[in-house]
Amino acid sequence: DAGVxxxxxxxxxxxxxxxxxxxxxxxxxxxxxxxxxxxxRGLELLIYFNNNVPIDDSGMPEDRFxxxxxxxxxxxxxxxxxxxxxxxxxxxxxxxxxxxxxxTIYFGEGSWLTVV
Amino acid sequence: KxxxxxIPAALSVPEGENLVLNCSFTDSxxxxxxxxxxxxxxxxxxxxxxxSSQREQTSGRLxxxxxxxxxxxxxxxxxxxxxxxxxxxxxxxxSARQLTFGSGTxxxxxx
Numbered sequence: 001d002a003g004v005x006x007x008x009x010x011x012x013x014x015x016x017x018x019x020x021x022x023x024x025x026x027x028x029x030x031x032x033x034x035x036x037x038x039x040x041r042g043l044e045l046l047i048y049f050n051n052n053v054p055i056d057d058s059g060m061p062e063d064r065f066x067x068x069x070x071x072x073x074x075x076x077x078x079x080x081x082x083x084x085x086x087x088x089x090x091x092x093x094x095x096x097x098x099x100x101x102x103x104t105i106y107f108g109e110g111s112w113l114t115v116v
Numbered sequence: 117k118x119x120x121x122x123i124p125a126a127l128s129v130p131e132g133e134n135l136v137l138n139c140s141f142t143d144s145x146x147x148x149x150x151x152x153x154x155x156x157x158x159x160x161x162x163x164x165x166x167x168s169s170q171r172e173q174t175s176g177r178l179x180x181x182x183x184x185x186x187x188x189x190x191x192x193x194x195x196x197x198x199x200x201x202x203x204x205x206x207x208x209x210x211s212a213r214q215l216t217f218g219s220g221t222x223x224x225x226x227x
Contacts, residue, residue, distance in 0.1 A: 004159075033214075043205070043217040056214065091159055105150070105215065107159035 004108035006092050012114045018080040021111045023092030024073055033105070034067055034077050035091040043091070049075065082115045089113070118143045118210055122218035129196055130226050137191040137221045139206035144184050146208045151180050151191050154203045154220070163204075164191070196225045 005024040013019055025032045033048040047057040052069045060067070064083070069075040079086055089112050095105040119142045129135050139149070148167050152160040164173045164180040166189070172181040179192040189206055203222045207215040 042219045043207075043215075045214045048214065093160075104162045104165055106162070107152075109157075109159040112157075 004092055004094050004106050006090075006108035006111050008111055009109065010112045010114075012116065013082055015083055015115055016081045017115075018078065019082045019086075019113060019115075021077040021090050021092075021113070023075045023077070023108060025075070025092070025094030026106055027073065029094035029096055029106075030072075031095045031097070031105075032069060032075050033093040033095075034075070035093060035107075037089045037091060037110070038087075046077070046090075079113075082113075084115045087114050118146075118208060118216040120206060120208055120216050120218035122204075122206060122221050124221060125219065126222040126224075128224040128226060131196060131198060133196050133225075134192070134194050135196055135223070137193070137204050137206075137223070139189040139191070139218055141187045141189075141208045141216075143208075143210065144187050146184065146210050148209050149180075149182055149189050150207050150209070150215070151178075151189075152205045152207065154205060156202075160205065193223075196223075198225045198227045201225050 007022045030051050034046040035043050037043045046059045047067045048055055049069045067077045089110040091107050091110045093105050093107045121140045123138045146168055150165045151163045153163050154160050166173045166182040177194040182189045201224050203220040205217050205220040207217045209215050
C-alpha cells in the first residue's frame with residue numbers, strides 16, 4: 001500500500017484566499033484524522049471521521065475550517081478565508097480501529113501551509 | 117484534560133551510547149501509549165505501541181516501558197546511531213479515541 005497520501009505537499013497562499021488540503025487514507029482503514037502541527041502548540045487533533053462520518057470536530061479552531069469525507073478514499077480540509085496564523089503543517093492519518101484499541105495510526109507526510 | 121510532557125526537549129549524544137527518553141501523562145485512564153519518530157519535513161512513523169495492560173514492548177534496539185499508575189513511559193534506545201537522529205514523540209490514547217501528543221524530544225546522535 002502507498003500509505004496515506006496528502007496533497008499539496010507545500011502551499012503558499014495570500015491571506016483571504018481559500019485553501020483546500022486533500023487526503024487519501026490507506027485502503028480499508030475506517031478512521032481518518034486531521035492534525036495540525038505548529039511550533040507553539042505541537043500536534044493538535046482537528047477532526048476525525050469514522051466510516052466517512054465526522055465524529056468529533058471539537059478541535060476545529062473556527063468556522064473558517066471545514067472538513068469533508070465524501071467517500072472512504074478521500075477527505076478534504078478547507079480553510080476559507082485563510083489567515084497568517086493558519087500557517088502550519090497539516091497531517092492526515094488513518095487507522096483501522098481508531099487507535100485506542102491497539103491498531104497503529106499511520107500518518108501522511110503532511111501539507112506545509114504558509115499564509116502570507 | 118490529558119497533558120503529555122516529554123523531557124528533555126533536546127538531547128545530543130555520541131554514537132554508541134544507550135539513552136532514555138521520558139514521557140509523562142496526567143490522566144492514567146489511557147487505552148494505549150505510542151512512541152513515534154518524526155524526521156525533518158516528514159510525517160510521523162509509529163515505533164512502538166503499548167496497550168494499557170502491558171508493561172513494555174520491544175522492537176530491535178528500541179524498548180518502551182509503561183507505568184500507567186504513575187503516568188510514565190520511557191523509550192530506551194540501545195547503541196545509538198546517527199540514523200536515529202530525529203524527533204521522538206509519545207502520544208496517549210484515551211476514551212475520546214484521540215491521541216494526545218507530547219511536544220517531543222529532538223535527538224541528535226553525533227558520529
